[in-house]
Amino acid sequence: MGLFDKFKKAFTKEEKEEVETYEKGLEKTRNEFVNKISILNSKYKKVSDEYFEELEEIFIMADIGVNTVMEFIDKLKKRVKSENIENSEDLMNIIVDEMFIIYVNNDIIVNKINYNNEGPTVVLMVGVNGVGKTTTIGKLAYKEALSGKKVLLVAGDTFRAGAVEQLKEWGNRIGTDVVYKNDADPASVIYDGIDKATKENYDIVFIDTAGRLQNKVNLMNELDKINKVIGKLLPGAPHETLLVIDATTGQNGISQAKNFKEITNITGIVLTKLDGTAKGGIVLAIKENVGIPVKFIGLGEKKEDLKVFDIEKYIYGLFRGD
Numbered sequence: 001m002g003l004f005d006k007f008k009k010a011f012t013k014e015e016k017e018e019v020e021t022y023e024k025g026l027e028k029t030r031n032e033f034v035n036k037i038s039i040l041n042s043k044y045k046k047v048s049d050e051y052f053e054e055l056e057e058i059f060i061m062a063d064i065g066v067n068t069v070m071e072f073i074d075k076l077k078k079r080v081k082s083e084n085i086e087n088s089e090d091l092m093n094i095i096v097d098e099m100f101i102i103y104v105n106n107d108i109i110v111n112k113i114n115y116n117n118e119g120p121t122v123v124l125m126v127g128v129n130g131v132g133k134t135t136t137i138g139k140l141a142y143k144e145a146l147s148g149k150k151v152l153l154v155a156g157d158t159f160r161a162g163a164v165e166q167l168k169e170w171g172n173r174i175g176t177d178v179v180y181k182n183d184a185d186p187a188s189v190i191y192d193g194i195d196k197a198t199k200e201n202y203d204i205v206f207i208d209t210a211g212r213l214q215n216k217v218n219l220m221n222e223l224d225k226i227n228k229v230i231g232k233l234l235p236g237a238p239h240e241t242l243l244v245i246d247a248t249t250g251q252n253g254i255s256q257a258k259n260f261k262e263i264t265n266i267t268g269i270v271l272t273k274l275d276g277t278a279k280g281g282i283v284l285a286i287k288e289n290v291g292i293p294v295k296f297i298g299l300g301e302k303k304e305d306l307k308v309f310d311i312e313k314y315i316y317g318l319f320r321g322d
Contacts, residue, residue: 011313021307022317025299029280030318033062037095041088047080051088062281063250068288072098096315103287103311111295111309113204114239114267120152120197121204122230122237126223126264127244128256129211132272132298134163136244137206138170139306140270140296145174149203154193155180156226159210167208174303186210186222187229194233207238213259220263227264240267242295247274247282254282257290268295271309275299283314 011019023030036058044051052073059069079085079094115121123140127133134157141151153171155178157163164180171178179193190207197205209226213219230237243266245253253271260266269290274280274297283294294309 011316015313018307018310019313019316019320021299021305022310022313023320025275025297025305026280026314026317028275028278029062030320032278033058033281034319036061037092041092044088046086047088047091052077059281061279063277063279063285064281065251065254065285065289068102068285072102075101092319096319099284099315100311102284105287111268111293113295115204116236116239119234120194120202121239122194122197122207122234123204123240123242124207124209124226124230124238125242125244125270126209126260126266127211128213129160131211131244131246131249133157133211133244134166134170134208136270136272136296136298136306137167137208138174139298139303141170141176141206142174142303143306144204145176150201151176152193152197152202152205153178154190154205154207156186156190156193157208157210158184158186158189159212163208163210187225190226191229191233194230194237198234213256216259216263223264241265242268242270243292244270244272245286247271247280247298248277250277250279250282251285254285254289257286257292261290261292266292268293270294270296270298270306272298275305280318283309 040051040054040058056069056073059072060066075098076094085091113121113123125133125137137153141153145151153167153176155164155167168178168180179189179196181189186209193205193207241264243257243260245256247253257269269286269292271283271294286294297307297309299305299307
């Protein structure tokens with residue numbers, strides 16, 4: 001029994017409902033990626049060098065990344081040789097196995113928020129403009145509020161016109177308080193937010209930040225200042241720094257992850273709009289190239305469609321029906 005079948009049997013009734021969201025959200029990638037592999041398997045009944053060349057191209061087109069694909073193909077070739085695999089159809093289970101191995105890579109994958117046991121949990125959200133950062137904060141806040149936590153939103157993006165109003169709208173929609181100031185220094189707003197959260201016993205604080213990356217020095221200085229303010233008021237915070245990346249930007253998202261990793265301590269990635277791209281392989285590419293786990297993925301427009309990332313459900317959603 002391959003990993004794919006094991007995943008399928010392991011899902012509980014509740015998990016199977018969420019797997020359906022993965023299936024629907026990964027439809028574009030599945031149609032483009034897995035269907036091409038199926039066509040390739042029909043074209044080549046036997047595994048050959050020509051087969052691997054075309055398979056390599058399919059993986060690259062799925063935005064898994066050239067270096068990752070080269071290593072992946074090498075591993076497949078070794079397993080084909082050691083396990084005496086000749087039929088291309090028999091290779092599918094091996095592909096699923098190796099995709100799982102690539103992502104996990106002997107790491108303990110932590111895909112949930114690192115909650116603070118004493119006082120509020122502070123989650124700092126970073127990312128370039130246009131990736132859906134403020135919307136992601138709203139969706140994460142909705143998830144936490146739904147679980148019974150007292151949630152506070154802090155409008156630390158005082159740079160983008162409309163960012164404060166957008167966050168206030170999310171606060172109204174989900175019934176959470178929002179700390180904001182017009183024309184204020186971000187660190188000042190964040191100071192007020194952490195102070196309020198500590199004094200009024202909030203469980204979790206989501207902090208929005210400006211999304212400019214054109215001048216890395218300025219952004220580095222700003223985030224450094226923000227981190228010092230947070231840490232002074234609440235030692236050990238922020239407990240999470242989540243980088244939001246738009247999956248539809250493809251390899252540009254990898255560059256953003258590398259740039260932000262240089263600037264601040266990124267603890268996890270939120271991959272938005274995964275349902276809007278046929279290049280869902282970026283999930284594997286980010287983990288392989290940047291070494292940061294994907295903690296949440298956006299699989300639709302509704303606030304319920306932001307999901308905790310699960311590599312097993314991802315792989316099952318990708319290959320379902322093959």
